[in-house]
Amino acid sequence: MAPVLSLLLFAALCLVLSLQVHPQGDFQRNCLAFTPELYIANSTRQVLEYVPAGTTLTFPDNDPTCSRPSQLVSADLCRIALLVPTTNRSSITFEMWLPVQWSGRLLATGNGGIDGCIKYEDLAYTTQHGFASVASNNGHNGTTGVAFYQNPDVVTDFAWRALHTSVLAGKELTTLFYTKPAEKSYYLGCSLGGRQGIKAAMMFPRDFDGIVAGSPALDFNNLASWRASFFPITGFVGSPNFIAASTWATLIHNEVLTQCDGLDGVIDGIIEDPNLCHFRPEALECANGAITNCLTPVQVEMVRNIFSPLYGEDGKLIYPAMQPGSEIMAVQKLYAGMPFSYSQDWFRYVVYSNPAWNASTFTVHDAAVAEALNPANIRTWPADLSAYRDSGGKIITYHGGQDNQITSFNTARFYKYLSHGMQASPRDLDTFLRFFRISGMFHCNSGPGAWVFGQGGGAAAAGVPFEGADNVLAALVAWVENGFAPDTIEGTKFVNDSVGLGVAFRRRHCRYPLRNTFMGGDYTLPSSWQCLAHDSSSSGYVEPRG
Numbered sequence: 001m002a003p004v005l006s007l008l009l010f011a012a013l014c015l016v017l018s019l020q021v022h023p024q025g026d027f028q029r030n031c032l033a034f035t036p037e038l039y040i041a042n043s044t045r046q047v048l049e050y051v052p053a054g055t056t057l058t059f060p061d062n063d064p065t066c067s068r069p070s071q072l073v074s075a076d077l078c079r080i081a082l083l084v085p086t087t088n089r090s091s092i093t094f095e096m097w098l099p100v101q102w103s104g105r106l107l108a109t110g111n112g113g114i115d116g117c118i119k120y121e122d123l124a125y126t127t128q129h130g131f132a133s134v135a136s137n138n139g140h141n142g143t144t145g146v147a148f149y150q151n152p153d154v155v156t157d158f159a160w161r162a163l164h165t166s167v168l169a170g171k172e173l174t175t176l177f178y179t180k181p182a183e184k185s186y187y188l189g190c191s192l193g194g195r196q197g198i199k200a201a202m203m204f205p206r207d208f209d210g211i212v213a214g215s216p217a218l219d220f221n222n223l224a225s226w227r228a229s230f231f232p233i234t235g236f237v238g239s240p241n242f243i244a245a246s247t248w249a250t251l252i253h254n255e256v257l258t259q260c261d262g263l264d265g266v267i268d269g270i271i272e273d274p275n276l277c278h279f280r281p282e283a284l285e286c287a288n289g290a291i292t293n294c295l296t297p298v299q300v301e302m303v304r305n306i307f308s309p310l311y312g313e314d315g316k317l318i319y320p321a322m323q324p325g326s327e328i329m330a331v332q333k334l335y336a337g338m339p340f341s342y343s344q345d346w347f348r349y350v351v352y353s354n355p356a357w358n359a360s361t362f363t364v365h366d367a368a369v370a371e372a373l374n375p376a377n378i379r380t381w382p383a384d385l386s387a388y389r390d391s392g393g394k395i396i397t398y399h400g401g402q403d404n405q406i407t408s409f410n411t412a413r414f415y416k417y418l419s420h421g422m423q424a425s426p427r428d429l430d431t432f433l434r435f436f437r438i439s440g441m442f443h444c445n446s447g448p449g450a451w452v453f454g455q456g457g458g459a460a461a462a463g464v465p466f467e468g469a470d471n472v473l474a475a476l477v478a479w480v481e482n483g484f485a486p487d488t489i490e491g492t493k494f495v496n497d498s499v500g501l502g503v504a505f506r507r508r509h510c511r512y513p514l515r516n517t518f519m520g521g522d523y524t525l526p527s528s529w530q531c532l533a534h535d536s537s538s539s540g541y542v543e544p545r546g
Contacts, residue, residue: 024052024076024100027050027076027078027100028050030078030177031048031049031050031078031098032048032049032050034048034078034080034176034177036048036080036082036096036173036176037082039172039173039176040082040084040094040169040172040173042084042085043082043083043084043085043094043169044082044083045080045081045082046081046082046083046093047079047080047081047095048078048079048080048081049078049079050076050077050078050079051073051076051077051078051079051097052073052076053073053074053075053076054072054073054074055072055073056070056071056072056073057070057071057072057073057079057120058070059071059120062117062118063116063117063141063142063143065115065117065142065143065144066115066116066117066118066141066142066143067117068117068118068119068120068121071120071121071123071124072124073124073127074124074127074128075099075100075101075124075127075128076099076100076101077097077098077099077100077127078097078098078177079095079096079097079098080094080095080096080097080098080173081093081094081095081096082094082096082169084165084169086139086153086156086157086161086162086165087153089151089153089154090139090151090153090154090156090157091139092136092137092138092139092157092162092165092166093116093118093136093137093141094134094135094136094165094166094169095118095120095123095134095135095136096132096133096134096169096170096173097123097124097127097132097133097134098127098132098173098174098177098178099127099128099130099131099132101130102130102132102178103129103130103131104130104180104182104183104184105130105131105132105182105183105184105185105186105477106131106132106133106134106167106170106171106174106182106184106185106186107126107131107132107133107134107185107186107187107188108133108134108135108163108166108167108170108185108186108187108188108207108208109122109123109126109133109134109135109187109188109189109193110163110187110188110189110190110192110193110194110196110197111136111137111138111189111192111193111196112190112191112192112193112444113143113191113192113342114143114144114145114158114192114342114345114346115138115142115143115144115192116137116138116139116140116141116142116143116147116158117137117141117142117143118135118136118137119135119193119456119457120135120457121456121457121458122135122188122456122457123135123457124457125456125457125458125461126188126457126473129466129473129474131186132170132174132177132178132182134166134167134169134170135166136162136163136165136166137162138157138158138162138163139154139156139157139158139161139162140154140157140158143341144341144345145342145345145346145348145349145350146345146349147349148345148346148349148350149348149349149353149355150353152375152376155350155375155376155378156376158376158378159199159375159376159377159378160196160199160200160203160376160377160378163196163199163200164200164203164204164207167185167187167200167204167207167208168207171185184209184210184477184480184481185207185208185209185210186208186209186210186211186212186473186476186477186480187200187207187208187210187211187212187213188212188455188456188473189212189213189214190213190214190215190216190444190445190455190456191214191215191216191217191405191406191443191444192217193213193214194213194214194215194216194217194218194397195213195216195217195218195220195380196213197211197212197213197216197395198211198213198216198218198380198382198395198397199378199380201382201385201388201393201395202380202382202385202388205385205387205388205390205391205393206391208393209392209393209394209480210393210394210395210396210476210477210479210480211393211394211395211396211476212395212396212397212398212455212472212473212476213395213396213397214397214398214399214444214455214456214472215398215399215400215403215405215406215408215411215443215444216380216397216399216406216411216414217380217406218380218381218410218411218414219319219379219380219381219410219414220378220379220380221367221370221371221373221374221375221378221379222310222318222319222367222370222371223319223406223410224342224343224346224347224370225310225318225319225343225362225364225366225367225370225371226310226318226319226407227334227340227342227343227405228339228340228343228344228347228359228362228366228367229310229362229364229367230306230334230335230340231337231338231339231340231359231360231362232360232361232362232363233302233305233306234302234306234335234336234337235337236337236338236360237336237337237338238337239337240298241296241298241299241302242337243295243299243302243303243335245331245332245335245336247295248327248328248330248331248335249327249328249331251284251293251294251295252281252284252295252303252327253325253327253328255279255281255283255284256271256277256279256324256325256327257269257271257325259277259279259280259283260274260276260277260279260324260325263276263277264276264516264517264518265518265520266518266523268448268523269440269448270401270402270439270440270448270449271323271324271325271401271402271439271440272401272439272440272515272516272518273401273437273439273515273516274323274324274325274401274402274408274409275409275412277323277324277325279307279324281295281300281303281304281307282300282304284300284303285297285300306322306335307321307322307324308321309321310364310367311364312364312367312368313364313365313368318364318367318371319407319410320407320409320410320413321407321409322334322407323401323402323403323407323408323409325401325402326402326403326404326407326442327404328404329402329404329442329443329447330404330405332404333404333405334404334405339359339360340359343359343362344357344359346370347359347362347366347370350375351366351369351370351373351375352369381414381417382418382421383417383418383420383421383422384418384421384422385418385422385432385433386422388432389431389432389433393432394432394433394476394479394480394485395432395433395434396433396434396436396472396475396476396479396486396489397411397433397434397435397436398435398436398437398438398455398472398489398509399411399412399435399436399437399438400438400440400441400442400443400444400447400449400451401437401438401439401440401441401449402439402440402441402442402447402448402449403441403442403443404442404443405443406443408437411435412435412437412512412513415429415433415435415512415513418433426512426513430485430511431485434485434486434511434512435511435512436472436486436488436489436509436510436511436512437509437510437512437516438450438451438453438489438491438509439507439509439516440493441491444456444460445459445460446459446497448493449491449493449507450490450491450492450493450505450506450507450509451491451493452464452491452492452493452494453470453471453472453489453490453491453492453509454466454470454471454472454473454474455472455473459497462499463492463494463499464492469486469487469488469489469490469508470490470492472486472489475489486511487511487531488508488509488510488511488531489508489509490506490507490508490509490526491506491507491508491509492506493505493506493507504524505523505524505525506524506525506526507526507529508526508529508531510531511531513533513534514531514532514533514534515531515532515533515534516529516530516531517529517530517531517532
């Protein structure tokens, strides 16, 4: 019997070893045999494929305005794409990537602008770290709002339904594919994606255990109006007193830094706390007959208006001011002498259903119309998130201090509004929501500050480990699963934003309302800064709106 037993043991050992050496074989067969369209009502399969790590996927049918023709995949995975109807005249394109090395976690990614672009870089980033990840086109393709025209169902998909539909489908397919449900579900998004995360917490508090909501496009109708308000101020390119992009990027930006860069004790091109910067454009007014390297009185007033809050017909705040320091990038769209496309499309195809609406005629009356209409309840301005808090959910939100598309003052304003609505102190809010101000960061990424902290795929995650406070998504996981709430998020600035050139400096970004304060020494070291309490009365731009 001994030889027979030895043969049986040898055969069993070979079987085990074969499974350990070639797990992808079974995974690939399971992937290609999967029939997700049978489980998601009325859906149509568009893609089902096994994707080995190192593959560069191409997307020939992707709308070219999304600027995502291809994506490098870093994990062995099963890729699914479905067309999922939401009504008889609306649908979403749904993608799900299921990695071989699954952590037991599900994650949904967000969108941006007013677009319908799947962020394949976020799918690649999160599956690389073991998440089963889902995304959608948010109910339409491309970066324009044309699909909204006379179709409120598409607007509803954009406002909230596409994400909710995606996460429900993702949870069901995860359970079927891995034969067990996800242990935790997460969300990762920035800009419009930040708004989507907060909206999910409002409407569907059990969709996500943890949410990263970056630079969120909150108070959405008024944000669209605030962005629309700049074009009537600047006028067209070439119009009288138009301020050229080069003037914004040099003369005006340099004066902003002259007045405000050193307020934090360090001259480094970063305004650590924009609340302390009360920019005086009159310092640039032409004097003594000068006509170059200065601004006319009309231009000075133009700059003053751009850096002022927007108020409505009733005198109430519509949106806070743009923070100084952002102008070097804001001139590319907001101050470019042309309509801001997202706002123009929102008013043309949603608010007025008039493709001929002229953005140069915008006034605060248009803002009142948009806010009263509030299409598909897209506003996203909650005074109470107690249902999400009581479900055990956690939110990390962040905002760049030199954001060029959404003023960072609005997220501080939201924090105060939520605190007032919930009668919650910062200590109370800290139990489920923490807000981090990222000094020197533009919109969602890039900028002179320490802006790399794992907030998305591509450059935002390159060169930083998926651990601790170096990575905002990893910090959220640690908070949700182990109770380790982050006190700071440490960002990295690479030399010329190139990982290969090494680290220029790191900085720990503080949770609001603490202020990052230079204590002396080498300013490139995180240890030279401390998060300290301060007098919030200096934050004059972020008063809550009732």
